[in-house]
Amino acid sequence: MHIRLLKESDARAYRELRLEALQDSPEAFAITYEDELKKPLEDYRSRLSRRDFWTFGAFDNEKLVGVVTLIREQGRKLQHRSSIVAMYVTSEGRRKRIGRSLMQSAIHHAKQTKGIEQIYLSVVTTNTAAIGLYLSLGFEMYGTEKRAMKFGDSTYWDEYHMVLYLI
Numbered sequence: 001m002h003i004r005l006l007k008e009s010d011a012r013a014y015r016e017l018r019l020e021a022l023q024d025s026p027e028a029f030a031i032t033y034e035d036e037l038k039k040p041l042e043d044y045r046s047r048l049s050r051r052d053f054w055t056f057g058a059f060d061n062e063k064l065v066g067v068v069t070l071i072r073e074q075g076r077k078l079q080h081r082s083s084i085v086a087m088y089v090t091s092e093g094r095r096k097r098i099g100r101s102l103m104q105s106a107i108h109h110a111k112q113t114k115g116i117e118q119i120y121l122s123v124v125t126t127n128t129a130a131i132g133l134y135l136s137l138g139f140e141m142y143g144t145e146k147r148a149m150k151f152g153d154s155t156y157w158d159e160y161h162m163v164l165y166l167i
Helices: 008-024 033-037 041-048 098-112 128-136
Strands: 002-005 053-060 063-072 081-089 118-124 140-151 155-165
Touching: 002 098, 008 033, 008 041, 008 053, 008 063, 008 081, 041 053, 053 098, 063 098, 081 098, 098 118, 098 128, 118 128, 118 140
Parallel strands: 081 118
Antiparallel strands: 002 053, 053 063, 063 081, 118 155, 140 155
16 A cells, blocks of 8 residues: 555546545535536546645555545734645545544645644544544634534535644
């Protein structure tokens, strides 16, 4: 297994994994499978070439089995902040420390990027494995957002908000 930054040529594999993630764990993502399915491949290429937007991929025998994205805030007063989004590891890749390796790569990249001082993330309160991982990496909870996401007429998911201070 190796981890590297994804590039435009990884767009198709990234799209396939993203669609799998949305079907496998719909409560973990703000967008729905149906909405993501409508996006053309060019959107993924564009996403992977953006400045201050880094998606790390975990590969097992050249197959993409996990991803995480680090995004730097753009506003002048917010450029010291970044966020972790779109974390996902395939069911076959779980319990192999791939998620930890992806997060460590993103954290390392943030530490090496001039001016980034803290990393934020949100996690659905029922995802105990992810919460445990984030806490073990030094993230702290700073709030709970009740009914953060709604699916259908009556399904709600709460989220914890977490932060890791780099300095």
